[in-house]
Amino acid sequence: MKEPKLGTALSSEDFKKKRVFTTSYKPKAEYAWDTGFAIGHYLEGLKEGKLLARSCKKCGRILIPPRAFCELCFRPTDDWIELEHTGTINTFSLCYITWDMRKLTDPVIPSVIEIDGATEGCGIMHMIGGVDPKAIQVGMKVEAVWKPADEREGSITDIKHWRPIL
């Protein structure tokens, strides 16, 4: 191979001292995504304090997040199923950085939680809380801690977090 061609490194000084010209822009990119049949119901269920799944009678799976069709059987799903408010930690992390790269002293604890009543291995992403981070392990049983009914707004954050059942 030859020496690489271009790729001129700039330092943050180069920007601060305006050694290079720049332009900046913040796009206005706003959306209102149609929730549709499956997720529309899912959000309303959360508002009511329910975890809703859909079943596929062909493969027998009970699916959360719910969907209008079974992606494996490629047919419409059949029924609404209300799941338990408990589950199992499939995996988790202790994260010390926010989505916009600010540092955190106390970690947030994202997790994949397999929900009781859904097909084994079928989970959602949510947060673990109300526990010493050091005590968390894969395989731990957890339960949903809901916001009070009057604070719920039809969002996944209507569940505050999931707390280990000790």
Added chain:
Amino acid sequence: MGKRVAVVGAGITKFVRRAQETPPELCWAAASQALESAGMSFDDIDCVIHGTAPDAFDGVHMKGEYLSAGSGAWRKPYTRTYVGGGTGVYAPIHAWKHLASGKFRTALVVCEEKMSSCQPHPQGAFITIFDHTTERALGPNLLWIFALEQQRYMAVHGITNEEIARVAVKNKHNAMGHPSAQLGAELTVDEVLESEIMAYPVHRLMVSPTSDGAAAVIMTNEDVAKSVTDQPVWVDGVGWALDTAFWTNRDLYYPRYVEKAAWMAYNMAGIKNPAEEISFAEPYDPFCYKELHHLEGLQLAPKGQAPKLLAEGYFDRDGKLPSCPSGGLLGVGNPIAAAGMMKICELFWQLRGEAGERQIKKDLRWGVAQAWGDLMQVGTVVVMGRDG
């Protein structure tokens, strides 16, 4: 199989934290060097393929269009393809379709990413890879998915973080020999584990940097390849597979989509026993554990055994099956799509004996490059070889 397809030239920029060049200038630098290295002119190019990941990085909607002239697409057939982080290894697969179909004779294949344009930090773009309605409200970042996947991989197999940290040591060492490298270094396992925890179990030195850069190759059909070079490197197999977007419904401990893509490529190449027949590999290594995870998906190590083989030196540049001899994303840098293309370039240089101080000192028959991306979901695999 369709007509034989070869790589006949490669070009690359330096990978840097912040580049002065505009994205089209980076594209042109890599693409024009690839043309020179193939000894071909711009008029010889029938079609152009571009690979680049999210528009939010470079900060241009329809950035494929924005990058087209820099990639050499003026009045030529041009498409930009992407499968998230898998894009860099996918772009040559996309080009392979153009050539193996017989529709075109020659293709210029360019991958670019300028992540430094994204403010305040490129990581900010990653919240929007999650489901807009059911996941983004939780404030997720990219580290989460890596940390969640690494944790699952470790938990299922009982793997330790020491075993995983070794990948950074190997790759940053390998990158010392790469002139494009952003983060080559001589480190110890302890230093990796002493670096700050970003998202347990992921430490800072287990993460590839954000980078600006571009890389490119020239691909041709068999006739053109034989007319322009004595040393064509053949694209003997390609494979790609995308798993369900419902990622929380899958077991993350094993990348079954990589296995699927790998067998598609191996079958095409006539490879029956990859662990024996593949001479070296460039698996995708944006985070330490990913290289191990992918070596298993590529069938180059039994499930859960890659960490042990790594510790034994099996994947060192002078080991039985060198892995990431380039220095990988951890060492060379990670301008997403360009990093995947850098792996294709490495296969090309290694198989031609042009890798300089990185050259693997044994007879090379086949190399495999692989990339991964989306919501832990896509595997893209290319097997390249010399005349065997």
Added chain:
Amino acid sequence: MRVPSNQNYTAWRGSIPVGSLYTVGLAGQMFLEALKEKGEILGSPCKKCDKVYVPTSIFCESCFAELKEHKPVKSEGKVVSFTLCHYDIDGNVLNPPRIAAAVRLDGATSVLIHDGLGEPSKWEIGARVKVKLATNREGSILDIEGFELI
């Protein structure tokens, strides 16, 4: 079971919350330095293609050759096209309309895009115009105020 309605949460609002900071690049740096410091419009000739790119470019789009020579073109030229914009991006009416013009400066083969200045009804394709520079120049395309009819 009683199934909740899906009529209360029919749409979910959100955005792509990024911002961008762009370097003007190797060619752009040359162009804007000449514009800011000397009030010159710099172009990049490609002898092979008989083209002169304005603003500057480090490569020729048509033959992909590296362009190493960069020299000023004239500050006068001809209107290739123009349009009267009656709305701004948020849909507010512009009265009088704003003129967007594509002008081929003498010595260039490409056009430069900028505001057309003056009375809209006087603008026509083929008209001669000259560059009007901004008084305070900071190193951006806005160092040009627009094109004035000659």
Added chain:
Amino acid sequence: MTGNVAIIGCGYSPVRVTTPEVSYRELTFEAASRAYADAHISHEEIQALVCCEEDFFEGVSISDEYTPDQMGCVLRPVETVTGDGLHGVGVATMIIQTGEIDIVAVEAHSKASNILTFDHITEYALDPIWNRPLGFHPEFVAGLEMNCFLNESGLSVADCDVIAAKNRRNALLNPIAAYPARLSADDIANSPDLCTPLRQGHVAQRADGVVVLVLASEKLAKKAERPVWIRGTGWANESPTLESRPWGEDAATKAAATIAYKEAGIKSPSKEIDRFEVDDLYAYREAMALTALDAGKVGDRVNLSGGSIGMGHTLDAIGLYRTAMCVEAIRNGDAKTALAHSWRGVPTTSVALSIFSVNHG
């Protein structure tokens, strides 16, 4: 081309101004179900999938993540092209011609109604150094192009009014069109000026919709009920740079057509092609495209579906709606050979086209 390829299945949703009752996934599932039923195949028989979409149309970064499920293509070779659906047809055709894969689905959709700040997103596509800081409404690009094209071609604004009115009226006979109307050229002429000479009535209005096609190799297509053969495909870009592109002609369409006509063996397009479904995101673009396609005097054979002005601007699904209309015309016996063409809108010069026929020549 090596190896013949045919469309054996075509499914779509009706184009609608809004589709609040279904998510993009649910809308796509419907179109895919129709396409697979039309092809008499199961989702398991699809061997590869090509999707066409853009992140900022979806509101998602790396939006290709969300493509496989609603197409029934989990864990299969799936790729995303940031192109129009007709780019996808070109790519899918090549995949089959490699000889490695026999059946490929192509998908493109629009949930344009979900985008609240469309013009701002178009602005984000402009060059960030030279064009965006000027702050013009991004449709100024169409205004510049139209003015230059009219000046060079000798056509008038009134000719564009006629095109727009024709397409709105053609849509009256198309049950899946979103913008049918009994409008006259005068009605269009009386619509407000946007970027003079461009008027409101010249512009295709956005709409939602999904199209899914199933393409197959000759071996399989011969067994299909009503295959529509792909005789030629082409796509090309001119310069993305506003400064260095030619403003009065559609050079990209010319380059793309050269490739496709050669493949299809077409020497006299206006004689050999019975039906044209071409880009009309702006009325002048229809005339510009026909010039570049070397298809003069074919007025009564162009955009009988209503085009995008009559059916709706469905983002990157435009080319597949044009294709679907060609497929139906060929299957109904209304055309033997048809051409579908699309352009990706301002500020691009990206076009794609395909030629379809009742036989494979």
